[in-house]
Amino acid sequence: MAAANGVMGSALSSPKLSTRGQSALARAGAFIQLANELFQNAYSASNPDGFCNLGVAENSLLHAELVEYYNSKFHLEPVDFTYGNDLSGSMRLSKALARMFNAYFEPVTPVKPEHMLAGAGCSAVLDMLAFHLGDPGDGVLIPVPYYVGFNSDFAARSGMKPVPVAVDESDPFGVHTLKTFEETLRVAEAAGTPIRAVMLCNPHNPLGRCYPRETILAYARFCEEHDLHLISDEIYAFSVFPTEDDEHPAPFVSALSIDFEKEAGCDPARVHVVYGMSKDFNANGLRGGVLVSPHNPALLTAVKSTSIFMKMSTAAAALWSCILEDDVFFPEYIKENQRRLREAYEFTTSWFRFHGIPYSPANAGHFVMADFRQFFTDADAHGRPLPLVEEDKGAARDAAMCRRIIAAKVFVGSAAAFSCPTPGWCRITFAMRRDYLAVGLARLEQLFGLESFGGLAAGMSEGGDGKAQEATLAGGKDHVREVAELFEKTAL
Missing domain, CATH: 3.90.1150.10 (Aspartate Aminotransferase, domain 1)
Structure with a gap:
């Protein structure tokens, strides 16, 4: 009897994944099983x-209060059911974020809506940033220890290589760590990995401390000398607090607050800030992130060309805007x-x-x-x-x-x-x-x-x-x- 598909005795075979797909499967299979569990x-x-x-x-410390707040304040407009009025987020959110940065991050140059792009979380923003800053095989220097998610943010789709920098464990935030950066860059490039960027996580994950201003400036000088981009992930900016261990800890200093050209001889177009809703706003699941690059319109235009792949939900944008606009609650x-x-x-x-x-x-x-x-x-x-x-x-x-x-x-x-x-x-x-x-x-x-x-x-x-x-x-x-x-x- 002929087979239903008209092929006698043929064995069906599964379609093949791409080389990229097979590589992702090999890397992620066990991880996904564990995460699901x-x-x-x-x-x-x-x-x-x-x-x-x-x-x-x-952070779930204020989930109950946030549920009550959002349930009483959240509302949508007709525009929220369309693609909206911005390629990456919404003009309402961009204005609210600019207002927040200007009020709390002490920027040297006032942040404007056109200086930023929103996305579906910081991972999505970093993924797109990596796509436009480096080519497959290019490296990004990251001091250890570092947030495990940076590995996938840079490598999973863009093919950049996270290059760990073994800074001094006894003082990982000191200016002297740049000597290790110099050596790591030299070794990486000699081995065929061109370095394109430096990743700064401030406040730091997983060490939970802030970088001194002098060290941020040293990073910028290093990037200028070697023609690199400096990415500052500031997602924990508001999650800074005194403790019994240190009642007067180093304060958070945003890269936006530094005049890099004047203080470090560094072109500010090299410096890009990433911020998000997940941590400071107890909202990992709402997926809100933003790239701020006030001095590099070319980068923002390039990222905007692919921003549809990281577009933030209009509902999430409305929720984030709601709390940012509230001068009493926020x-x-x-x-x-x-x-x-x-x-x-x-x-x-x-x-x-x-x-x-x-x-x-x-x-x-x-x-x-x-x-x-x-x-x-x-x-x-x-x-x-x-x-x-x-x-x-x-x-x-x-x-x-x-x-x-x-x-x-x-x-x-x-x-x-x-x-x-x-x-x-x-x-x-x-x-x-x-x-x-x-x-x-x-x-x-x-x-x-x-x-x-x-x-x-x-x-x-x-x-x-x-x-x-x-x-x-x-x-x-x-x-x-x-x-x-x-x-x-x-x-x-």
Whole structure:
């Protein structure tokens, strides 16, 4: 009998992906499986055995207030159901953002709507920026440790290469780090990777501190000398707060506030600022980002030609505009957000100190880096001996420890994910509801056999069902082991 498609006895075969598609599949398969597990099987009062995510930089400290605010203030206009009145966002948002930058970032040159382009989050903006600043195979210098997302932002579609710069761990924010930049650039270009840009994350992710003005100027001089672009990711600009560790920390200094031509002999057309809605506005899911380049209209025009691929939703633009235009709510919101960030930081660092866990003092962002090397083991979960720390700086023991943490249904940011020079450091996010944070920390205590910190019991009673939050892990051990093995295949 003839086959339904008229072909006798032929075997069907799957269509092939492009070379790019196959490469993406090879890189991302395990990562996507792990991410799906973390998000779809997340801890909650109704799912007490789910994964507790202390690794993703997501601020939920004011979600309740923001839900109430947006539900009472949000409205759409007929234009919001069209492509709008701007290729990348909306004129309303551009005006509101310009007003914000001029009021809070102290720009040397007043920011105008025509100086910026909006997009669907900072990752989308950086992706488009990379596409227009470099060619496949070109490099971007990034001091370590650095935000793991920069790898995909620059490489996934544009094909640029993140080139880690091993700056001095004892003083990663000092002017002297530029000596390491010089050497890294020389080695990279000698190996066939032309360097096109320098990535500055200020406030820094994952270290949670701000760059001094002198260091930003040194970066600019370096970029001018080597004909590079300087990208300043300032997404945590309003998430800066004093702490008991440092009551008078280095303030946030925006690249927009510096006269680069006068102070550094640098063409300001080299300097581009990226900002977004995700972090300071507790809104990772709304996807709002903006590129600001007041002195490079050619770049903005080039990016605008492809901006349809990162176009921000008109609804998200209206939501962001709403809060930016509110001269009463906005400043109070920023003040309260900073207060709660400090409170959450102090709670988390108190937990570290109680257990004798060293940490790197921070005063910005949603996280803190802590040294977990005391929890290294000599063998992995299968009883196989692990290399001595002297052999690989502890990389194998770090990976084994992180797999144990995942198996305990807690996710933290690993040293490998952030290209941290010293394995064993973890990034712990604290900007979340106290009851959720307490459950994650309690699971770490259980995993490592630590004494219970008194503040956790009180924390578990804040904001939810205590019985659910005190539930112990039960069932699904084989499945959890599979997820832990996925961790070995990813850089999370």
